[in-house]
Amino acid sequence: MDIYLTNTLTKKKDIFKPLKEKEVSMYSCGPTVYKDATIGNMRTNIFQDVLRRMLEYNGYKVKQVMNITDVGHLVSDGDEGEDKMVKSAKEEHKTPKEIAEHYTKLFFDDLKDLNIEMPEIICKATDYIQEMLEYVEKLVEKGYAYETSTAIYFDVSKLDEYGILSGINLEEQKSGARIEVDPEKKNPYDFALWIKAPENHLMKWDSPWGPSYPGWHIECSAMSRKHLGEEFDIHTGGIDLIPTHHENEIAQSKGLTGKIPARYWIHGEYLLIDGGKMSKSLGNVYLLKDIKEKGYDPLVYKLFCYTASYRNKLNFTWEGIESTSKALERMRIGYKTHKNGTDKIEAQDKENLKQIEENFHKAINDDMNMTLAVSYVWEAIKYPKKLKEVSELLEKMDTVLGIEINKEINSNKQENMEQDIPEEIKDLIEQRQKAREEKNWQESDRIRDLIKEKGYLVKDTKEGMKIEKG
Secondary structure, eight states: OOOEEEETTTTEEEEOOOSBTTEEEEEEOOOBTTSOOOHHHHHHHHHHHHHHHHHHHTTOEEEEEEEEBOSOOEEETTTEEEEHHHHHHHHHTSOHHHHHHHHHHHHHHHHHHTTOOOOSEEEEGGGGHHHHHHHHHHHHHTTSEEEOSSEEEEOGGGSSOSOTTTOOOHHHHGGGSOOTTOTTOSSTTOEEEEEEOOTTOSSOBOOTTSSEEEOHHHHHHHHHHHHHOSOEEEEEEEGGGIIIIIHHHHHHHHHHHSSOSEEEEEEEOOEEETTBOOOGGGTOOOOHHHHHHTTOOTHHHHHHHTTSOTTSOEEEOHHHHHHHHHHHHHHHHHHHHHHTOOOOOOHHHHHHHHHHHHHHHHHHHBTOOHHHHHHHHHHHHTOSSOOHHHHHHHHHHHHHHOSOTTOOOOHHHHHHHTSSOOHHHHHHHHHHHHHHHTTOHHHHHHHHHHHHHTTEEEEEETTEEEEEEO
């Protein structure tokens, strides 16, 4: 079955064809470990995990490389300000190494909580200084880089084209571009490959240009080339990386090898908070631990991320998390009900389940359409006969979802939710919950009255919506 991926490089949905049959090489941009990773950062890791799991579902062997940035990422993406690691070290009165180790551990703790598969290779930038240095030296030798009094810059004017991901037109942009950051730059869009370190800088290494440290972009080019070669299949990351980091990765690679490093560039959109941006000044920066501290299984957030395409903005609300928490409980109860089912499977059941599985497969292969895929999970859960074969299908689907659908749940919750409530009523409850999330109170009241007419009472409590026979 063909796989389709929306490719930022071609600006369209492409059929996926790997360089090697049944093998996929993938590079994923990891965190800059100077602060906690937010749930917005985690959304990117979730979509990258789904991509990996989907490829494995299709029988591919995946070799994934992910970097850990522990040097070189300046406060501004435009080669301005302090290194984020150094700035954080000063603020917390620790060494950059201590900062990196602390936030790297927290990051991997979050990945574990979200049941995210680990990449085969994890690269810490400070372990690859020599590879980065050699990369820069070769770019200088080939005439793609030049030295100023503060840095070694990549000369974008030497490329046949710059801006193929973001669509930047250099000629149109030059007049308004900022050049005062370093008046020695030849072009406003030239970017730092290597930065000369001030005498008291906390992170620096010897180089032909004196004590210095790498720029942000060079690390990914050097590490992907070392572990995946000059060309590989997929490069992933957040949408914010397109106009700077990924554009410059391509420039560096074309300068050194003449090639664009990845054939498919896949990017995830932003997470919004209550309809707006996540911001410290607004007090709405949430971490995964905030979700856990409110008593939710962290996998609720993973399932919540499936309510929108990875390519679309997703609006985070606590009401949405509460609704998704109930949905995850119902999924796990449904799984267990089928696992303990005693109905006998017949030929028509086999055909029906085969069709559900095929529909699920088509959905995940269609640019990871997880919203549609989850609808087929529900179709399986609501299958009228209680069959262990349905639980086996759900387990197979969960190899992509990664939400631990077979996880044991609180027995009291199960008793409350396993009341003998008809599927028709359960569907109405879901419709009412959606109406309430959308603040459509008139529709919510209409559905409540309809449920009452059918012999059930709905009560809205602090613990959520409760249903009982009237």
